[in-house]
Amino acid sequence: MFGLETKAQEWHRDLTTLCAFFLSSAVFRRCGLAILKRSLQIALAVLLTISYLVTAHHHSPCAPPTKTIIAHRGASAYAPENTLPAFRLALEMGADFIEYDLQVTKDKQLVVLHDETLERTTNVEEVFPARSRIAAGDKSRKKHWYIYDFTLAEIKKLDAGSWAGANFKDTPVPTFQETLDIIRGRAGHFIELKKPDDYNARGVDMERLVLAQLERNNLANPDSQARPPIIIQSFSARSLQKIAAELKSPLPLHLLTSADDKDGWLTRDGLVKAKRFCAGISPHKASLSKNPEIVTWAHELGLRVTPYTFAATPHETEPLRAEMFRFFYTLKADGVITDNPDVAEKAKTK
Numbered sequence: 001m002f003g004l005e006t007k008a009q010e011w012h013r014d015l016t017t018l019c020a021f022f023l024s025s026a027v028f029r030r031c032g033l034a035i036l037k038r039s040l041q042i043a044l045a046v047l048l049t050i051s052y053l054v055t056a057h058h059h060s061p062c063a064p065p066t067k068t069i070i071a072h073r074g075a076s077a078y079a080p081e082n083t084l085p086a087f088r089l090a091l092e093m094g095a096d097f098i099e100y101d102l103q104v105t106k107d108k109q110l111v112v113l114h115d116e117t118l119e120r121t122t123n124v125e126e127v128f129p130a131r132s133r134i135a136a137g138d139k140s141r142k143k144h145w146y147i148y149d150f151t152l153a154e155i156k157k158l159d160a161g162s163w164a165g166a167n168f169k170d171t172p173v174p175t176f177q178e179t180l181d182i183i184r185g186r187a188g189h190f191i192e193l194k195k196p197d198d199y200n201a202r203g204v205d206m207e208r209l210v211l212a213q214l215e216r217n218n219l220a221n222p223d224s225q226a227r228p229p230i231i232i233q234s235f236s237a238r239s240l241q242k243i244a245a246e247l248k249s250p251l252p253l254h255l256l257t258s259a260d261d262k263d264g265w266l267t268r269d270g271l272v273k274a275k276r277f278c279a280g281i282s283p284h285k286a287s288l289s290k291n292p293e294i295v296t297w298a299h300e301l302g303l304r305v306t307p308y309t310f311a312a313t314p315h316e317t318e319p320l321r322a323e324m325f326r327f328f329y330t331l332k333a334d335g336v337i338t339d340n341p342d343v344a345e346k347a348k349t350k
C-alpha cells in the first residue's frame, strides 16, 4: 500500500549494484588477479551483510510496519488532544501514524477538533460568552458554541490547551495545514472526517475541501514519492463511498464502526460490501473481543484491521500494554489506535 523506500534501503541497493558491476568488470577479467579478486569478494560480502542488517532494522515513518501504532488525537494521554504539542509528542514516541479529526469553520477552513462544539476543549465560554445557541431540533435544549458559527480568525483566539494542564496554556486549535506541515515526512496521517453528512446537508462539501487541501500539498495521490502515507477514515460509509466513487480518490480509506455496529458492517456480507470502497476497517475494540473471527474474515478479503481506542492514564499502563499485546498477537490486529503510543511500542515487542 505504501510502496516507499527508505534512504538506507536505497543506499544498500545502490551499493549492491556498484559492487556487482565492479567485480564483473573487464579490469578484473583481464588482470586475472584471482587471489586479490577473491579477497575483495569476501570483504565486500561481509560489508554487504553488515549494511543489510543495519538497513533491515532501520525505522522509517514511511515504511509499512508489521504492527502499526496510530496515535489517537496525537499522544493524547499526555498532551491536549488534537493539538500540535500532542502531535509532536506522538512523533517523538515513534508513532507510525497520527490520527486526528477534521471540522469546518464558518469561513470553510479545515481545522483539527474532535467535537462539533468548542466548549469541552477550549475557553470559548470566556472569550465569546454570547455566541452559544440551542440547535434546531436539540431536545436537550442545551446551549452550545458550534464550530461552524465561528471563523478561523475567531477560533485562533481560543486556548485549546489549558483544560489539559496549565503548562499547555494558550495552545491554539491547529488548522489542517499546520497539522500536515508538522507531521510531513515524519509519520503517516490517519485523517478522520467528522460528521461529513451534516456538513454536506449545510451545503459544505467537506470531502472536496479535504481532497483539495491534500492536492495542494501533493498528498492526494498514494503514488507520489516523498510523501507520508495518508489514510482517510470516517464513520460515514456514504462519505467514504463519495470519496472513492464520485471524487475518484486513490487514497486508502478505513470505515470506522461503533461498538453496536448497527449497520452490520462487521458480518461476512458487510465486510464484502466494505471491501468495495475500503482498504481497511477501524472497529471499536469491543467488537473484536466479542467476535475475533471478524479479523480473519477481514484479512481474507485483504482488509487491514485497526481497532480503537486503547487508552490509560500515564501512571497505570501495564494492563493497557497487555491488552494491546493481545490485540496484536492473539487477535491479529494490524494496528492499534491509542492515546498512549509509547505503551503500544512496548506491546509490539513483549
Ligand code: G3P
Binding pocket: 072, 099, 101, 114, 192, 256, 282, 308, 309, 337
Ligand atoms: O480513530 C478512531 C477514533 O478516533 C474514533 O472515535 O470519537 O475518538 O473520533 P473518536
Ligand code: CA
Binding pocket: 099, 100, 101, 192
Ligand atoms: Ca477520531
